[in-house]
Amino acid sequence: xxAMREAGExxxxxxxxxxxxxxxxxxxxxxxxxxxxxxxxMQAARAVEKAFAAAKxxxxxxxxxxxxxxxxxxGMNPAAFNGIFMIARAPGLVAHVIEEQIRERPMRRIDxxxxxxxxxxxxxxxxx
Numbered sequence: 001x002x003a004m005r006e007a008g009e010x011x012x013x014x015x016x017x018x019x020x021x022x023x024x025x026x027x028x029x030x031x032x033x034x035x036x037x038x039x040x041x042m043q044a045a046r047a048v049e050k051a052f053a054a055a056k057x058x059x060x061x062x063x064x065x066x067x068x069x070x071x072x073x074x075g076m077n078p079a080a081f082n083g084i085f086m087i088a089r090a091p092g093l094v095a096h097v098i099e100e101q102i103r104e105r106p107m108r109r110i111d112x113x114x115x116x117x118x119x120x121x122x123x124x125x126x127x128x
Contacts, residue, residue: 001048005057013065020058025066034071039073042066062105063088 004011016022031076032038045061066086068081
């Protein structure tokens, strides 16, 4: 892992463009623990994250890494992981498509730097 980091290679399952710690990871790991699925893969992912933090090189577990560790601890076949990652992203993609269709003109240029979220404020999604 250190050699990958030194070579500037991406580490699948680690790192995030915006967050120094991916907020989704903690919740996924919490749910997995509650379900009794806190196994060797989740522990290894957290150990890697802690090792980089101790070396002052922040490299947080991202949501894909968390999902991968949890699925591995559940004993799932790694060949299914990419499909499950895609399913997890589908609701967000659908929401983006609907927002684009309703609010924006088609085939416009989007400034990759000068943009921001202007949707509804954060809200609790906890059930009754």
